[in-house]
């Protein structure tokens with residue numbers, strides 16, 4: 365079974381981000397890292413390919429400046445190869461343009477049975493790209509998977525809900541977004557890190573994918589960031605003095621939040 369995993373390479377979240385004052389977009393200069401959310405998809409793909417007794421795990425990424433640092437981390441985990449789309453024309457791409465690029469890159473990878481993504485990225489987190497990729501490919505979209513199984517060509521997931529999970533089945537090929545914690549991502553071994561240096565990364569441009577620069581970047585974007593404001597400061601919490609009925613107020617509070 366051949367599995368494509370969309371992996372986003374993002375600025376290190378530990379370093380304070382910087383926004384462009386005019387476009388309000390994130391500066392993505394320097395080394396990018398593998399979005400931790402996507403390490404779950406990579407691990408899930410490696411386990412599914414193993415269970416299926418073969419097949420390739422191919423990484424798909426769109427990133428500026430031919431950035432491969434994050435891809436090398438995922439290749440070191442065990443993915444076989446990668447398709448990287450990088451092109452100055454991509455600057456300013458919104459979520460739909462990103463999905464168009466990724467869908468074409470998946471097609472370029474060829475012979476893909478299953479696409480895995482995270483439910484949302486750490487730096488953009490619109491959570492819309494996986495569904496858009498599925499729509500563009502004309503494949504079923506299964507979301508919020510906390511468990512994924514493929515047996516006899518049939519895909520079954522447990523879809524996370526507020527109350528527990530739904531079991532959702534689908535034919536292949538399909539696109540599945542997996543939740544964080546779906547599996548425990550492995551640490552790349554020293555051998556894996558060395559092997560990753562020589563694994564193939566197919567670097568391509570917008571034109572290589574048969575897309576026009578009008579489909580992507582600032583000219584293709586249908587979303588515009590009009591303003592950015594600091595998040596409101598956290599309000600002080602409510603202090604409950606125990607007059608004998610504190611437990612009732614706490615239970616009512618948790619019920620209102622649907623925590624219990």
Ligand SMILES: Cc1cc2nc3c(=O)[nH]c(=O)nc-3n(C[C@H](O)[C@H](O)[C@H](O)COP(=O)(O)OP(=O)(O)OC[C@H]3O[C@@H](n4cnc5c(N)ncnc54)[C@H](O)[C@@H]3O)c2cc1C
Nearest residue numbers: 370371426456458459481482484485488489490491492493
């Ligand atoms: C007006 C505008 C301008 C922008 N300009 C730029 C820019 O100049 N440069 C820039 O880098 N970004 C730019 N962005 C942001 C970038 O295009 C977003 O990454 C894109 O919109 C995807 O949205 P998301 O991260 O919210 O994806 P989500 O839907 O939250 O992502 C879900 C999952 O899809 C997959 N995925 C998403 N994006 C990628 C990717 N790039 N490669 C591989 N897998 C992926 C991952 O598995 C991810 O976890 C811009 C966005 C807007 C709205």
